[in-house]
Amino acid sequence: xxxxxxxxxxxTPGALIGLMGRHVSFFIFAFLAIIATLCVxxxxxxxxxVIILKQSAIPxxxxxxxxxxxxxxxxxxxxxxxxxLASIISGILAKTLLLPVPEVVLAxxxxGALIGLxNGLITQYLRVPAFIATLGSGYVIYGLAQIVSQGSIINRLxxxxxxxxxxxxxxxxxxxxxxxxVALGFHILISRAIFGRQLRxxxxxxxxxxxxxxxxxxxxxxxxxxxxxxxxxxGLLFTIRVNAAQPNMGGxxxxxxxxxxxxxxxxxxxxxxxxxxxxxxxxxxxxIIENCINLLGVSYHLYLAVQGxxxxxxxxxxxxxxxxx
Amino acid sequence: xxxxxxxxxxxxxxxxxxxxLVLGSLIPHFLDVSNLLNVVRQSSIIxxxxxxxxxxxxxxxxxxxxxxxxxFCPMVSGMxxxxxxxxxxxxxxxxxxxxxxxxxxxxxxARLAVPAFxxxxxxxxxxxxxxxxxxxxRSIGAFPARFVFIGNGSLLGVPLSDxxxxxxxxxxxxxxxxxxxGNHINALGGNxxxxxxxxxxxxxxxxxxxxxxxxxxxxxxxxxSAQMDTVHPTQGDAYxxxxxxxxxxxxxxxxxxxxxxxxxxxxxxxIGCLRNALDLQGVHPFIQNIFIGSVIIxxxxxxxxxxxxxxxxxxxxx
Numbered sequence: 347x348x349x350x351x352x353x354x355x356x357x358t359p360g361a362l363i364g365l366m367g368r369h370v371s372f373f374i375f376a377f378l379a380i381i382a383t384l385c386v387x388x389x390x391x392x393x394x395x396v397i398i399l400k401q402s403a404i405p406x407x408x409x410x411x412x413x414x415x416x417x418x419x420x421x422x423x424x425x426x427x428x429x430x431l432a433s434i435i436s437g438i439l440a441k442t443l444l445l446p447v448p449e450v451v452l453a454x455x456x457x458g459a460l461i462g463l464x465n466g467l468i469t470q471y472l473r474v475p476a477f478i479a480t481l482g483s484g485y486v487i488y489g490l491a492q493i494v495s496q497g498s499i500i501n502r503l504x505x506x507x508x509x510x511x512x513x514x515x516x517x518x519x520x521x522x523x524x525x526x527x528v529a530l531g532f533h534i535l536i537s538r539a540i541f542g543r544q545l546r547x548x549x550x551x552x553x554x555x556x557x558x559x560x561x562x563x564x565x566x567x568x569x570x571x572x573x574x575x576x577x578x579x580x581g582l583l584f585t586i587r588v589n590a591a592q593p594n595m596g597g598x599x600x601x602x603x604x605x606x607x608x609x610x611x612x613x614x615x616x617x618x619x620x621x622x623x624x625x626x627x628x629x630x631x632x633x634i635i636e637n638c639i640n641l642l643g644v645s646y647h648l649y650l651a652v653q654g655x656x657x658x659x660x661x662x663x664x665x666x667x668x669x670x671x
Numbered sequence: 672x673x674x675x676x677x678x679x680x681x682x683x684x685x686x687x688x689x690x691x692l693v694l695g696s697l698i699p700h701f702l703d704v705s706n707l708l709n710v711v712r713q714s715s716i717i718x719x720x721x722x723x724x725x726x727x728x729x730x731x732x733x734x735x736x737x738x739x740x741x742x743f744c745p746m747v748s749g750m751x752x753x754x755x756x757x758x759x760x761x762x763x764x765x766x767x768x769x770x771x772x773x774x775x776x777x778x779x780x781a782r783l784a785v786p787a788f789x790x791x792x793x794x795x796x797x798x799x800x801x802x803x804x805x806x807x808x809r810s811i812g813a814f815p816a817r818f819v820f821i822g823n824g825s826l827l828g829v830p831l832s833d834x835x836x837x838x839x840x841x842x843x844x845x846x847x848x849x850x851x852x853g854n855h856i857n858a859l860g861g862n863x864x865x866x867x868x869x870x871x872x873x874x875x876x877x878x879x880x881x882x883x884x885x886x887x888x889x890x891x892x893x894x895x896s897a898q899m900d901t902v903h904p905t906q907g908d909a910y911x912x913x914x915x916x917x918x919x920x921x922x923x924x925x926x927x928x929x930x931x932x933x934x935x936x937x938x939x940x941x942i943g944c945l946r947n948a949l950d951l952q953g954v955h956p957f958i959q960n961i962f963i964g965s966v967i968i969x970x971x972x973x974x975x976x977x978x979x980x981x982x983x984x985x986x987x988x989x
Contacts (some may be wrong), residue, residue, distance in 0.1 A: 423792075473979075477733060478915070478925060481912065482965065483968070485912050489958055489961035490961065493955075598738075615789050645807060645808075647807075650796055650800030650803065655797065657789075658779070658790075661790075662783065
């Protein structure tokens with residue numbers, strides 16, 4: 347909880363650190379954007395900004411689910427593998443079985459929700475720690491995706507299906523608006539609705555929350571189901587963006603990217619703290635870094651290591667500011 | 672009735688044995704001496720990791736950095752060897768890399784109270800990234816013959832890999848059972864207040880445990896590369912789940928406090944047997960992963976059931 351300290355106006359170092367602690371995701375984002383604009387050629391070009399938004403849309407969708415899971419004090423390590431499974435399922439339904447678009451979307455989201463539900467039930471009722479349950483289920487899901495696809499890639503998907511994420515609106519692909527819609531919906535859910543308050547209470551202290559009548563079991567299961575559904579949506583949008591359904595999409599690398607974004611976005615690893623707005627800023631921040639690495643022509647592999655360094659930095663900074671509070 | 676400890680222990684011993692006999696009777700060539708030696712040789716990679724992982728799980732942590740370290744450490748040694756540095760200093764550098772990464776995990780857990788699964792995931796990812804960067808994502812190979820001998824040679828008919836596994840088994844067992852450090856590790860996982868009363872720093876124990884796990888990962892990664900005469904930057908991915916599965920099959924309790932090194936190594940042998948048998952049957956590794964992933968969840972669940980039964984029984988409410 348943020349503790350408001352009344353102090354005469356005057357930015358003492360302590361107050362500055364406190365301020366940064368509360369809006370750390372925004373400061374990281376602003377800092378990166380300014381540095382990139384000043385130091386990297388073509389970064390601020392209109393086309394490049396569109397590229398960053400396009401690339402951020404998909405991880406942003408997944409990151410919202412991960413944020414909610416992290417807010418309970420858990421983690422969803424299967425997220426990236428759900429993306430791969432959702433991708434191959436959507437490819438098979440849309441291209442091989444030629445199902446109508448709404449049915450494809452519904453089926454894929456349902457599949458994601460069911461997998462997430464299974465994760466939630468395993469962690470809640472079988473009392474398996476989240477990182478083990480989702481690590482195990484991640485391997486299972488990855489195996490399933492490989493079996494279902496038989497190792498092949500389905501490309502050149504039907505135009506009607508591609509239209510979901512590729513329709514041009516105001517110069518941006520519709521996927522960006524889908525992500526924005528999802529973000530708005532979940533922002534309201536987390537920061538305005540009762541569910542969000544219960545989620546935070548549960549994250550801060552499950553026992554206290556349960557004693558005050560918060561339906562902890564339901565919340566714990568729901569967040570994994572939401573995470574699974576949003577991962578499936580991310581897989582769907584990803585498939586549309588690259589016009590190919592493949593089981594290797596997402597994976598551990600994607601999971602890690604999403605966790606990094608959530609933590610850079612100010613989500614606490616100890617549960618209870620997190621916001622959709624922060625996580626979106628987190629996604630934009632790491633996508634700016636990826637974009638700069640590309641623009642500068644440095645090895646893409648650097649992105650993995652840099653993400654790791656950023657996550658550590660975010661943890662250390664968060665830790666220092668929390669200690670002061 | 673609480674499920675008695677000796678019964679559980681017997682079950683833990685019988686499980687690998689039963690698994691072994693069933694596989695042996697069902698699958699032709701499984702019990703051939705050459706195949707069995709091969710199984711142990713393959714299991715040595717998982718087994719050495721499992722020794723370090725056991726300590727980590729005993730102190731209620733988990734080490735998800737194996738996937739990265741198993742590639743990064745041999746990559747360091749390999750690049751040095753190919754650059755003309757001697758074998759011993761190269762190996763030492765690879766081992767040091769593993770220890771440093773492990774100690775860093777310990778630092779994050781002990782000083783910043785970061786959950787182990789996050790810091791090890793991050794360190795694993797950084798290591799993975801570094802392993803990919805140093806050679807542009809390509810594998811390296813064709814190492815000096817002496818290095819390859821470590822992975823493929825044998826001493827008096829026993830493969831060196833197997834000897835190394837036995838050495839780590841003995842080392843891990845000795846530390847846990849015969850040293851004060853071992854007691855502290857068990858105490859940190861089982862009953863931390865004891866540790867505090869004795870005035871022993873939990874941080875030191877955590878540093879050792881994560882550093883040791885990094886060391887085990889480095890040894891295991893180097894051994895893997897010596898066996899294959901290659902370092903592939905993503906070669907560690909396949910072993911992360913197996914190392915955890917080995918501990919869990921060996922009865923190491925995820926709730927902390929309990930775990931035996933020999934049983935974890937036995938768990939590694941079970942995984943090795945299973946993978947080998949499924950390979951002989953032509954079952955695809957992806958399907959093997961589905962199976963092993965499910966086994967982990969089921970065993971952790973059963974462990975939880977047993978623990979709750981025992982708790983209820985000791986409270987007399989069952």
